[in-house]
Amino acid sequence: MTGKKKVSRRKFLIRGGIGTIGVLAVGTYLFRNPIRRKIVKVINTVETPYQGNTDNPIIWFEITKDNKVVLHSPKVEMGQGTFTSLAQMAADELEIDINQINVVHAESSSGNMDSFATGGSTSVSALWVPLRELAATMREMIRIEAASKMQEDVVTLKLSNGIVSSANKSMTYAEVATGVSEWDIPDTPELKPLSEYKYIGKPIARVDLVDKVFGAPIFGMDATMPDMLYGAVVRSSKIGAKFIGADVSKAEKMPGVVKIVVEEDFVGVVAHSMIQAENAKSQIEVQWEGQKELNTDDIKEMITVGKGTPYVIQKVGNAEEILEDGENLIVSEYWSPIGAHAQMEPCGAVAHVEKDKATIMISTQVVAITRNEIAERLNLERDKVNIIPTFLGGGFGRRLHTPNAIQAAVLSKAVERPVKCFFTRKEEFQNDTFRPPTHHILKAKLSREGKIEAMEHNVSSGDVAFGSPMMPRIAEPILGADLGAWRGGLIQYGAIPNFSAISWRVKLPFATSWWRSLGLLANTFAIESFMDELAIKAGIDPVEFRLTQIQDDEKGRRLKEVIKAVADKAGYKDRIIDGRAMGFAVSTDVNTPCAEIAEVSVLNNVIKVHNVTCAMDPGLAVNPDQVKAQCEGAIIMGLSASVFEKMEVENGELTPTIYGPYKMALMKHAPKEIDVVLLQGTDYPGAVGEPPLGPIGAAIANAVFRLTGKRLREMPLQANLDKQS
């Protein structure tokens, strides 16, 4: 521990408050040029850097009187298990027991915020270095302080389970921190070698497991504030509808109504109960303008390769030229539908706006953006708006923009009391930020030996990243193509001599945005179905066929490893056995390769997925059990989206508006066995939550072809099979 430097008092905080005696936050890690870094990193679709602040004295850790450590997480927990991984990372460097750490969401007023978001499968990978460095620094600060208090030499002290001990004395971290007003902050210590970690790499039970099994009130929907009222906002069911005004005379007379609030852009009710608010809302007569009487076919027409603006996003060799000549050209087209998030907890917020400040409790993936939007709307300083993030009842990208917090805040301001305001399920289905529909044209030529000579992927998609408040405005002109839409759309077979990918950007008349894994599901469905068609044309086993198209670099090596591992584990055979066939597909997302094999039967025209085998290489798995849980969930969610789910547009309305008619996979559709093999191609963690969603759609479609001879080129697959029969 060399190069100690004394920092001034203002460089760190001591927080009082209940049960809290010391708060340490030290800056050791600073990203320069954040916007440029962000764009460059995102372009490469490798790990997004952490975009919060590790330099200023904001609360990361607190030590409580009972010798526990509270970690204020800048990332939110939406089921992906990030809190557990962060606890493991912090506990290992802090030298505390995993049960001594309590992970909470950082509030915007006192904690650290990631200006990017929680999303993109980047939480653990982005915090992998900075969080451990902060924890290690705090550990050394405690060591230095303990040495002074115990009058011992620093090097003789041992730290373990939150206790500092010398040969004959010991103190808890809490005792060490008590009464300290000035800390010695050392230079960032060396991190421990992986082999010395007690928790990292182990299948620790989720830190939020008990709360979630006993029904603790941890979600935004569960939030309450004293003296709280209930709000309801009118939302149009029609695409393009813009609010102009409302007749509220009938609604005002409804029981329980406290106030009807008419703003420039919306009208809402505040009442004494949720039911009263909704009942009164139904009596408001709203005038809208700009409704668009569109239908599904109109949308499909808009999303067509050749329309919109093309951007070349990948080009090796001269595929275009080779594929221009129609001889021996293989061409296929694929489609994917509009998808709904359908997360179980509707969007909403509890807001309390007082004279010069606002407090918002909300499930959101974008704490900083929500704070800024509220501050702007209420004309408050940003630091007067405190966002208290709650656990999310599902994220999946649905909460990457939460302007509904504004509505709760405006209603609260109008009645000068806290107001809770949520979407109804119908409003969720009609005002979602949907997964955009896509259209793909794939072309290729094969050599006589069955190698791909040239291949081209054209994808047309509604916007994903563009138009989102998370993307810096300057990104659009720089990037051109929507990086969310082409996620998974690049050709991952580097041994093909000529290949290119072209992304066609279309702006749809309704909101389309991030949906778990973005374009990965649709792009992989198209590319990997096409690869299967090519393998069959070439007369080569589909696994073998892919292996020969992969280059020999590091990326290629990891890709080949997952392919071999999954084929091995599943005992892959390209033939029908006992009425079941295996379908294979593989994708690379955010640097994580993932291969899947689905064992499928089709009986009475019903697609049934019996088992799925998955091999994924996310690098170091901080918590292997939770990585597997993400694979299991993503596989079934991907099955749901590719076999069943579809939003339609009818007379200008998105439909259906309820579970059931919006058909999703249920227990009976879930594979009876999901076998996950984890490989570790790097010694640091990579993306986990989204990559395993990629291959499943194509894997199922490829199996169905073997069973029925029918090539399903449009999702959802069951509807497509019904149509072909």
Add this chain to the structure above:
Amino acid sequence: MEISLKVNGELYPIEVDPETPLLWVIRDVLDLKGTKFGCGKAACGACTLLVDGNSVRSCSFAVKFAEGKEVTTIEGLGTKENPHPVQQAWIEEVVPQCGYCQPGFMMATVALLKNIPNPTDDDIDRNIINVCRCATYYRMRKAIHRASELSQQETDKRVENNKV
């Protein structure tokens, strides 16, 4: 109108419109937040609780129908010290991800095991029809089988104790 509601063994006299869905009485009047709102149309099962031991989707069940009956919510199922076999199984299998729908699934499982103590996979498929967007179905199925085992062990123990 005053209604006397028995929830988790306690009697609550409440002043409420008798047509109010039971869910909102449980959540907003009694402040028991473990029972969730998902859709309001009995289509997702997030609001599942027990009325006289049978699973009910409380968002579409008027509070008046619960009068004089035993309502059980996730809060009344087990305690951290003494979890219900279904909760114990959920912990052992580390089922929840986001966790929002899980109380509904656990309550539906309690009702299933009451009617079919040792369910087959087909029994589970037919009876567990709630929606989980994180799609934790794979672990849930394992946990349901495990809960059946744990319940059976508990029953066996009780029988054994009665013999002694």
